[in-house]
Amino acid sequence: MSATKGGSAPLPFVPAPDTAADLSEVGDWIALLKPRVMTLVVFTGAIGLLLAPARLHPVLALTAILCIAVGAGAAGAINMWYDRDIDLVMRRTAGRPIPAGRIAPEAALGFGATLAVASVIVMGLAINWVAGAILALSIGFYVFVYTMWLKRRTPQNIVIGGAAGAFPPVLGWAAATGHVGLEPLVLFAIVFFWTPPHFWSLSLWAHGDYQRAGVPMLPVVAGARETRRQILLYTVLLAPLGLAPWALGFAGPGYAVVAAALGAGFLWHAVAVWRDRQDESGRSLTGDAPAKRAFRFSLIYLAVLFAALAADRLLLG
Ligand code: HEM
Numbered sequence: 001m002s003a004t005k006g007g008s009a010p011l012p013f014v015p016a017p018d019t020a021a022d023l024s025e026v027g028d029w030i031a032l033l034k035p036r037v038m039t040l041v042v043f044t045g046a047i048g049l050l051l052a053p054a055r056l057h058p059v060l061a062l063t064a065i066l067c068i069a070v071g072a073g074a075a076g077a078i079n080m081w082y083d084r085d086i087d088l089v090m091r092r093t094a095g096r097p098i099p100a101g102r103i104a105p106e107a108a109l110g111f112g113a114t115l116a117v118a119s120v121i122v123m124g125l126a127i128n129w130v131a132g133a134i135l136a137l138s139i140g141f142y143v144f145v146y147t148m149w150l151k152r153r154t155p156q157n158i159v160i161g162g163a164a165g166a167f168p169p170v171l172g173w174a175a176a177t178g179h180v181g182l183e184p185l186v187l188f189a190i191v192f193f194w195t196p197p198h199f200w201s202l203s204l205w206a207h208g209d210y211q212r213a214g215v216p217m218l219p220v221v222a223g224a225r226e227t228r229r230q231i232l233l234y235t236v237l238l239a240p241l242g243l244a245p246w247a248l249g250f251a252g253p254g255y256a257v258v259a260a261a262l263g264a265g266f267l268w269h270a271v272a273v274w275r276d277r278q279d280e281s282g283r284s285l286t287g288d289a290p291a292k293r294a295f296r297f298s299l300i301y302l303a304v305l306f307a308a309l310a311a312d313r314l315l316l317g
């Protein structure tokens, strides 16, 4: 029956609030911040702060860590806005909020840009402007250098662009001290040399995605065999670098033992990737099991190495 003239106007249909839908919408906005990657970013940033020779008031320390988290998340959201075309054709990323049509691209850009500016301003005003400037630099590096400039142009994209992800320990240190020193630069170098084996292990089995999307990742451009060689090369450089904090005197022998074991473990995985049963082109005949194990180990490597630095400092002072 339709609404009658002269009677009371029909009330518009107001659906009952759908809590599950609301929550999944919030989840989509959080997904734009790449929260799982952010956990390790925040962890390395927090440890940079902890290792610094100056102490921040706990509220300020938390503020600095929050700024690193929000800045990194904001850069991730802008990356998802820019990469929405390629994310749509890659199986791993097609379900993300923008390609799946759940968040409008302009809204994601506005969200990311607002958070990026806010994180830098809060870092600058509440902590110091050296940390604020480095946060702006790392966001800019991820967005402009990696995402917009290098990612679609060269297989060296993650070697150079990956520097963005190496800034958090420097940021933590700068937040506490107002400057940058040798120690945070060593931590920067560790994350920098860790990034290629971390990402290229994954790219060995995700290369189909990148090929479809036309992204020139190393296995697409130079083949799986060369990628395996490069993973081993960077891991050979990384393993001794992991000992640098001990060699330079800012971590003790307990840390050295952990770093040596982690380095040996990562090398073992890199050699397994290199020696994986392959066809002539280097494509795995084992379903890339060693590459998947190396990727998982890369995450353990960085998390445990930084935890060992923190434990060393907290236990030994
Ligand atoms: C250019 C540099 C890097 C590239 C291209 C890269 C790429 C990737 C990709 C494609 C994944 C797959 C999972 C996903 O879809 O989220 C991943 C996972 C991950 N990355 Fe990286 N990564 C880089 C640097 C870093 C850095 C610097 C960190 C932290 C210090 C990091 C931490 C992680 C973590 C924690 C995961 C696991 C996330 C999960 O559980 O799904 N990555 N990375």
Ligand SMILES: CC(C)=CCC/C(C)=C/CC/C(C)=C/COP(=O)(O)OP(=O)(O)O
Residues within 6 Å of the ligand: 037, 041, 068, 071, 072, 075, 079, 083, 093, 135, 138, 139, 142, 151, 162, 164, 165, 167, 168
């Ligand atoms: C403070 C600050 C700004 C830190 C930078 C954060 C950070 C971890 C940068 C590393 C870059 C990263 C996760 C790339 C993923 O590649 P991609 O974007 O190509 O991956 P996708 O295919 O999953 O989108």
